[in-house]
Amino acid sequence: MTEPKPKIFALIIFIIGVFMSALDNGIISSALSTINYAFNVSEVQGTWGVTLYTLGMAISTPIAGKLADRYGRKKLFLIEIAIFALGSLMVALSANFPMFLAARVLQSFGGxxxxxxxSSHIISTYPKEKQGGLLGALGAINGIASVVGPNIGSLVLNVSGHWSWLFLINxxxxxxxxxxxxxxxxxTKAAHGGNLxxxxxIFLTFGILSFMLAIANIQSQAFLxxxxxxxxxxxxxxxxxxxxIFSQIEKHIKGKVEPFLPYNLIRNSGFLLTLFMGLLSGTLIAIFVFIPSFVEHRYGISASNSGIWMSGIGLGSIIGAGVGGTLVNKFGATKSLVISGILSTLGFTLITFLSPTTTWFLVSSTLAGIGFGMLMGAPFQVLMSEIAGEKQNGVALGTLSVSRQVGLTLAPTIYATLVQGGFANFVSDKLSHIxxxxxxxxxxxxxxxxxQIRHLTGTAHTQAxxxxxxxAQMAYQNMFFVSIIASVLILIGGFYLYKHNF
Structure with a gap:
């Protein structure tokens, strides 16, 4: 039986909104240097345009989910879109760097x-047998946006000649x-019976803010x-x-006050394990950032062509997000987590130990992309909604999104530290003999x-x-090994939840 056209059109509107907000995360990366030059700020200062956006997203996500459940998902969705649009306009019109940063924060509260x-709309509107595929489609949209974002940003920048158009197109x-x-x-809204x-x-917001600021201040070259x-x-x-303090507040809530994150969820082992696996999935997504450098340093591909070799892991993640939804509909969320954990583990193991050429890397990275792409869409969201129930669905999905964002924020620092550490003694141990x-x-x-090595000539260039x-093979091997560990832990977590009938 086909869906009514109004229902399909409503879903398309949600998908367009998701693509717009997800695209912004990747599209700005192509213009960071240009923006830094326009405002005459350093690279370190310039990264705060990304960091503050991440902080704002982490804080606003669970709040928006809770408010949408309470006051109406349509109402909050349109408010979020309006805030995002206003923030985009303010970013584009920023006359100075402080205004730019403030506008990015406002934009993040909308996004x-x-x-x-x-996601909550799909779960509340569609029958269970269709939720997996549709949530997988939303995950695929996020994957597509993250892959094409830098390319679209470069295109808009080249055509328009000014970075402000990256935000005006919103x-x-x-x-x-x-x-x-x-x-x-x-x-649609969830049933509720108390005051917010x-x-x-307040304490949840300050807790998230504190952890994200701590992560933002970790230095990759001096991690420990x-x-x-x-x-x-x-x-x-x-x-x-x-x-x-937040957990104690939720534990002792009485009367007509409705807890922001019910204590029964905080004590639920399945809920906490799903949050941890969500964090691990964020660390896998962060691999995207390092693929071009790995291909350039490991295989000698030119910087201008290195991004092409993201195609395998990018396409794989898009396919995986869609496949993940189908598997959830057929086998359930926990079995799908086990399957995705196996594929992700196998793919990253092949990258780490059995990718001597770019062809092998393309095959291995595609397999890894399919594995963790499955994690971006349906399995975690369906599992979390089943654990939390419809009444607590919005805040549960919001908390899951925050955990993934924490992993996505923390992982690049860890990866950069491992790669830099792998080259720590390169000059003294390797080059000193050449x-x-x-x-x-x-x-x-x-x-x-x-x-510097590329500018050498003759035998010195070849040997160096x-x-x-x-x-590079050994240094990046450390980074990919972390991804193997994360994939194995997701596999174990999914198996545990399956065995305990979550």
Whole structure:
């Protein structure tokens, strides 16, 4: 039986909104240098445009999910779209860097709830046998946006000549979604019987903010030592304190107040394990950032062509998101987690130990992409909605999204530390034995070392390049090994949940 056209059109509107918000995360990466130059700020300062957006998304996601369940998903979705559009306009019109950062925060408050509300709409509107495929489609949209975002950004930047158009293109899309959504999206909300838990909301917000600020202050080139710096450990301690206070508030709520994150979920082992696996899935998605550098350093592919070799893992993740939804409909969420864990483990194992050529890497990375692409869509969301129930669905999905965002934020620092550590003794151990390389000194970034080696000539160039690629294989091997561990833990977690009938 086919779905009514109004129902399909409403779903298309949600998908367009999800694509718009997901695209923004990738599209800005193509213009970071241009934006930094326009505002005359350093690279470190420039990254706060991304960091603050991440912080805002992490804070607003569970809040939007809870408010949507309570006051109406259509209403909150349209409000989120409007805030995102206003933030996009303010970013484009920013006259200075502080205004740019403030506008990015506003934009993030709008973007944080779009995906979660769309997911909640599917779960509340469609029968269970169709939810997996549709949630998988939403995950595929996120995957597509993350892959094509940098390419679209570069195209818009080249055509328009100014970075502001990267954000102005959101406005006509947002206007269409607002008008069409007002007319076509039905209103849905979860049943509730109490006042909103504002006290819990405040402490949860400060807890998330503290942890995300701690992660943002970790330095990749001095990972362990930076953990001991005040700007990291103080925020970590504050985060723990705020979350303890939050859990106690939720535990002792009485009367007509409706808990923000019900204590029965906090005590639920399946809920907590799903959050942990969501965090691990975020660490796998973060691999995208390092694929071009790996291909360039390991196989000698030029920087201009290295992005092409993301095609396998990118296409695989898109296929995996769709397949994941189908598997959830057929086998259930926990079995799908086990299957995706197996594929992801196998793919990253092949990348780590059995990819001597780019062809092998393309095959291995596609398999890995299919595995973790399955995790981006249906399995986690369906599992979380089943654990939480319809009444608590929005906040549960929002919390899951935050856990994934934490993994996605933390992983690049860990990966960069492992890669940099793999090259720590490269100059003294490898280059010191090659004549003609005395001018290359230790303590540089991996990219700078590679550039200097490429400028060598004759035998020195050949020997140094071979040594560099050999070292790159081992250095990046450490990074991919972390992905193997994450995949295995997801596999074990999925098997545990399956055995215990979650």
């Amino acid at each position: 944080g709830g779009i995906f979660i509300i769309a 406005l006509p899309i947002a206007v269409f979604v607002l008008i069409a959504g007002t007319m076509a999206i039905p209103e 838990d504002f006290k819990g909301l 030592s930076s953990l001991a710096t005040p700007q990291v450990f103080i925020f970590l301690i504050l985060g723990v304190i705020f979350f303890i 004549s003609g390389t005395a001018g290359i000194h230790a303590g540089q970034s991996v990219e700078n070392l590679y550039v 390049l071979a040594a560099f690629q050999q070292t």
